[in-house]
Amino acid sequence: MSIIGNLFYKPTCRKMHVALFYVVLLFTISTNAISADTRFINMSTTTSTENSGLLKVLLPLFKSETGIEVRVIAVGSGKALKLGEGGDVDVVLAHAPEAESIFVAKGFGIDRRAVMYNDFVIIGPKINSLPKIKKNDVSAAFKLIAEKQLSFISRGDESGTHMKENIIWKSIGVTPKGAWYIGAGQGMEAVIMMANEKQAFTLTDRGTWYAMEPKSSLVILFSDDPSLFNPYHIMAVNPEKNPHVKAGEVKQFIDWITSTKGQSAINNFKVNGKQLFFGNAK
Amino acid sequence: MDDFTSAVLVSLNTSLLATLLCCVVGIPLGYYLAFNKHKVTYVAIDILKTLLAVPTVVVGLVCFFFLRRQGVFGDLALLFTQSAIVIGQFILAIPIMATLSYNAFSSLDRCAHETVRTLGLSKVKAVVLLVSEARFGLVAAITQTFGRLIGEVGVSMMLGGNIEGYTRTMTTTIALETSKGELALGLKLGGVLLLIALIVNMLLNRLQKKK
Secondary structure (H helix, E strand, O other), rough: HHHHHHHHHHHHHHHHHHHHHHHHHHHHHHHHHHHHOOEEEEEEOHHHHOOOOOOHHHHHHHHHOOOOEEEEEEEOHHHHHHHHHOOOOOOOEEEHHHHHHHHHHHOOEEEEEEEEEEEEEEEEOOOOOOOOOOOOOOOHHHOOOOOOHOOEEOOOOOHHHHHHHHHHHHHHHOHHHOOEEOOOOOHHHHHHHHHHHHHEEEEEEEEHHHHHHHHHOOOEEEOOOOHHHEEEEEEOOOOOOOOOOOOOHHHHEEEEOOOHHHHHHHOOOOOOOOOOEOOOOO | OOHHHHHHHHHHHHHHHHHHHHHHHHHHHHHHHHOOOOOOHHHHHHHHHHOOOOOOHHHHHHHHHOOOOOOOOOOOOOOOOOHHHHHHHHHHHHHHHHHHHHHHHHHHOOOOOHHHOOOOHHHHHHHHHHHHHOOHHHHHHHHHHHHHOOOOOHHHHHHHOOOOOOOOHHHHHHHHHHHOOHHHHHHHHHHHHHHHHHHHHHHHHHHOOOO
16 A cells, blocks of 8 residues: 555655556456466356355366366346356356246257256245145145235246246236235345245245255245256357357366266255255256 | 455455556546636536445446447456456446545645646646645545445446356355355454455555655
8 A cells, every 4th residue: 555655755766666556456467367367167057056055066076177167157047048148158057947948949058958956845934824735736835825915925036936936826827916925036045034034935946945944944835746846957058149158168067067977966965964956967 | 265265355356456446547537627627627526426326236237238248348258257346346436536536636725736836846746746735635535445345245246246266255245145144254254344444444544644
C-alpha cells in the first residue's frame, strides 16, 4: 500500500515506486495468466452433484489421469443447459431428461450419455394427523398437499427438481397457487433449510437430502414411486454451433465418467455411510 | 491448497487488482472533474453519484451480457474467469473512486489549483503537489473502494461462476455455505474478511498520518 502513498508525496522516488507499482500489477495479472495456461474445460451442472461433494472426488481423479482440470459452474439444470446453448461452457451434466432431449434435438448438444441416477423424495415435518395414503403414491401425496394447502416450498428456479415438480403438478391437474406454495428461487440445500425453518414440504433429490438430513428435523414422507426416478446425463456442447468449445477434452471427460473407472468412483462415493448416486452408463 | 486459503487468496487477488485499476483511472478522473468545472463535468458528477446506487447484481448482469460467448466480447473467453470478476468489480467501483477523489480534490482550498500554477511549477509537479495535499481524502477513497469490493457478492457470483479453487471468493463461499446450512465456515470467513479490512485500513491510516 505504501507504494501508492509514497508516490503521492515523494516525487524524487517516483520512478522506483512507479516501477514497483507495475511489478505488483504484473504479478497479479500473471497469476491470472498462469491459471489460463492449464488445460481445462468448463462444465455447468446441477447444484446436487457439486454440493453433495461427488465432483470433489471425481474431478481430481480425472485430472490426475489426464491433466485436464474441470471447472464447475453449479446452477440449476435449466440454467446449466442455457449456458451450454450460449457456448459459455464446454460440457453439461444435468438431471432434466425432457429439457435435455430438447437441448439435443435443437442441435445445441451432442453425445448425450447416461451417467448415474438416484431418485426424488418428498420430505416434510412429522405430522401424525395426515390421512393415511400409500408412502409410494406421489400423485396422492401432491393432491393431499394441494387440498389441505400444506406449506410447500418449490425450487422455483427451472432446475431439474423444479421441472420434475411441475410435471407432477401437471399430471394431477393442479396449478399450485396461494400462500401455501412458496417459490424460493434457490438451490436445493437452501430450499431444504427453508422447509426446515417453516416446517414445510418439499421435493428433493435423495442425494442432497442425505447430505442435509443431519441438519434438519424433517423426514422422508413419500418415496419409491417409479415416477420419482432421477437420471443424470452428460452431454457435450455441439462444436458445430460453438466452434470454440474444447471438443477433444470434453470427449475424454465423457468417455472417462462413463468408463468402469468413473462409474466405480461414483458408486463408491458415500455420505454418512449412504451411497448417493448409482452409475448406469452403458 | 485448502478451500479456505484459496477463497481468501482469490478474494484478495481480484479485489486488490480491481482497486489498483480503479486508482489508475478513478483518481485522474476525480482530479479532472474537480479542477475543470463546467456544465459537462457537473452532469458527469451527477451521473457518477447516481451510479453509486447501482446494485452489484445489476453490474454483474450487464457485464454478463457483454462477456458471454454470444456477447460483444465473447471471443475473449472471459466469462467465468478471475479476470471477469476484476472487470466487473472495476466497473462497480469506478464511481466510488471517482466521486470520492473528486470530493477530496474539491475540498482543497479553492485557489489551490491557481496558486500551484502561479508558483511556476511544471504541470507534473503541480499535480503531485495537489495529490499530496488531497491525500487524506484519496486514501479514504481507496479504503472505501477496497471495502466495497472485498465484500461484494453479486459480481463475483455471476461473472466468476463460483468455481471451486478458481473463482470462489470469500463472499461467494459464505453465500454457498450458508445455503448449505454450514454456518460455522461462513462465520469464520466473515471474521477473516473483517480482519483483512482492518489490516488494510490500519495500513492506509498509517500512510495518512505519515508526513
